[in-house]
Amino acid sequence: MIQHYRSDFGALCCPVVCRVRGPLDRAALQSAVDALVGRHEALRTTFSGRGARLVQHVHPPRPLPVRWQDLSGTADPAAAAAAALAAELADPIDPRQWPARASAWRTGPDEHLFCLNLHHLVTDAWSTAILLRELCGLYDLAFGAAPPAPPGWQYREFVRWQQSLLAGEAVRRHREYWQRQLRGAALPRLAGPARPGAPGRDGPEPATDPAAGSATDGGADPGGVYAVDLDPAVVARLRELARTGQSTLFTVLLAVFHAQLWRVTGQPDIAVASMFLNRSRPELRDTVGLLAGMVLLRSQVGTRASFADLVRHTHAAVVGAFAYQDLPFQLLPGDLVQAHGGRADDVMFNVMTEVRHVRTAGGTRFELEVPTAIGSRFPFELAIVPVGARDLRCVLFRAGGWLDDARAGEFLAGYAELAGRLSADPQAALRPR
Numbered sequence: 257m258i259q260h261y262r263s264d265f266g267a268l269c270c271p272v273v274c275r276v277r278g279p280l281d282r283a284a285l286q287s288a289v290d291a292l293v294g295r296h297e298a299l300r301t302t303f304s305g306r307g308a309r310l311v312q313h314v315h316p317p318r319p320l321p322v323r324w325q326d327l328s329g330t331a332d333p334a335a336a337a338a339a340a341l342a343a344e345l346a347d348p349i350d351p352r353q354w355p356a357r358a359s360a361w362r363t364g365p366d367e368h369l370f371c372l373n374l375h376h377l378v379t380d381a382w383s384t385a386i387l388l389r390e391l392c393g394l395y396d397l398a399f400g401a402a403p404p405a406p407p408g409w410q411y412r413e414f415v416r417w418q419q420s421l422l423a424g425e426a427v428r429r430h431r432e433y434w435q436r437q438l439r440g441a442a443l444p445r446l447a448g449p450a451r452p453g454a455p456g457r458d459g460p461e462p463a464t465d466p467a468a469g470s471a472t473d474g475g476a477d478p479g480g481v482y483a484v485d486l487d488p489a490v491v492a493r494l495r496e497l498a499r500t501g502q503s504t505l506f507t508v509l510l511a512v513f514h515a516q517l518w519r520v521t522g523q524p525d526i527a528v529a530s531m532f533l534n535r536s537r538p539e540l541r542d543t544v545g546l547l548a549g550m551v552l553l554r555s556q557v558g559t560r561a562s563f564a565d566l567v568r569h570t571h572a573a574v575v576g577a578f579a580y581q582d583l584p585f586q587l588l589p590g591d592l593v594q595a596h597g598g599r600a601d602d603v604m605f606n607v608m609t610e611v612r613h614v615r616t617a618g619g620t621r622f623e624l625e626v627p628t629a630i631g632s633r634f635p636f637e638l639a640i641v642p643v644g645a646r647d648l649r650c651v652l653f654r655a656g657g658w659l660d661d662a663r664a665g666e667f668l669a670g671y672a673e674l675a676g677r678l679s680a681d682p683q684a685a686l687r688p689r
Contacts, residue, residue: 411545524558
């Protein structure tokens with residue numbers, strides 16, 4: 257299973273974490289959790305085997321007891337709850353036994369921290385938004401609200417549909433597209449000793465905290481998590497650039513990532529991995545499960561005349577990937593890109609979906625939190641996380657052996673500096689150094 261690839265189980269958690277403010281009805285919350293498990297087969301699916309022989313076992317609905325702990329009497333309830341959450345996320349979930357756990361920590365008379373901790377085999381980032389919405393809707397049933405609409409397809413129906421797709425004519429068109437798109441591209445070369453002249457030293461210093469969370473493979477270097485918030489004025493310019501270019505914010509942020517990789521590696525033709533929703537059918541919009549699929553996004557950044565030109569070029573790659581995302585990358589030829597001995601998902605770029613982070617149910621406020629301390633299951637991942645309604649936080653996850661602390665911090669600072677400079681003058685010429 258997936259833990260054979262990553263030994264640090266914390267990176268295999270995909271939790272729903274909520275800050276709960278207001279009177280919390282424990283019985284209503286327990287009922288909502290149990291109803292959530294009943295609605296979605298993924299939350300009661302266990303696994304056996306591995307690789308091509310991985311088998312899912314869907315169990316009948318059963319209660320998922322919420323584990324309650326009162327921390328309000330401790331010296332620092334907020335710190336105690338943060339420590340308890342960190343311990344929960346670091347504790348392995350064995351999907352052979354059960355894929356979900358639920359915990360709640362009371363930090364004050366009307367304040368709690370709630371965590372529905374799930375193994376990544378049964379959920380993804382899009383599913384998190386579904387689960388938060390439905391949890392609040394089911395909690396609201398105790399206060400007279402109407403029941404939520406029935407869910408769409410269950411995960412097993414998605415599996416059957418994907419199997420039928422791969423057995424039909426469409427798979428040939430998908431494979432031919434990716435062979436045309438990726439043949440001759442190379443993966444970024446980021447591992448190894450530090451190289452002189454690393455960019456980003458003159459950019460803003462990122463707020464780094466290597467101890468905040470690690471993605472360790474068991475070696476001497478535990479890796480780390482680094483974060484920096486983009487300036488709000490920069491974010492506004494990036495959004496405007498996406499709007500005027502009839503593109504998306506994802507595309508513009510990805511173009512900055514490609515430009516930064518060109519500065520760091522000197523490689524003018526790079527393909528990086530990203531996770532796409534893989535929910536092209538309307539029946540899948542409310543399906544809970546690991547539907548997200550990996551795609552490679554190629555950019556021939558060295559041939560682009562300006563950042564605006566790079567955005568247009570990147571937009572075409574993103575649109576094509578969206579149209580052909582249904583084919584699992586693992587079914588493509590292994591030598592399609594120059595991997596330099598690495599894996600296609602060694603370098604990952606993701607923009608987290610902007611979801612409704614705050615919901616009210618039964619007079620209680622549920623605020624979704626995105627914990628970064630669980631790390632990443634990829635060796636080098638830049639994730640762009642929405643903060644509030646308009647701001648963006650750049651979070652860099654580095655596993656052991658991929659850059660060192662200084663160069664990881666420089667990479668992130670360089671990304672933020674480049675986003676500011678390129679968004680201010682998108683017609684300026686691109687340069688590798």
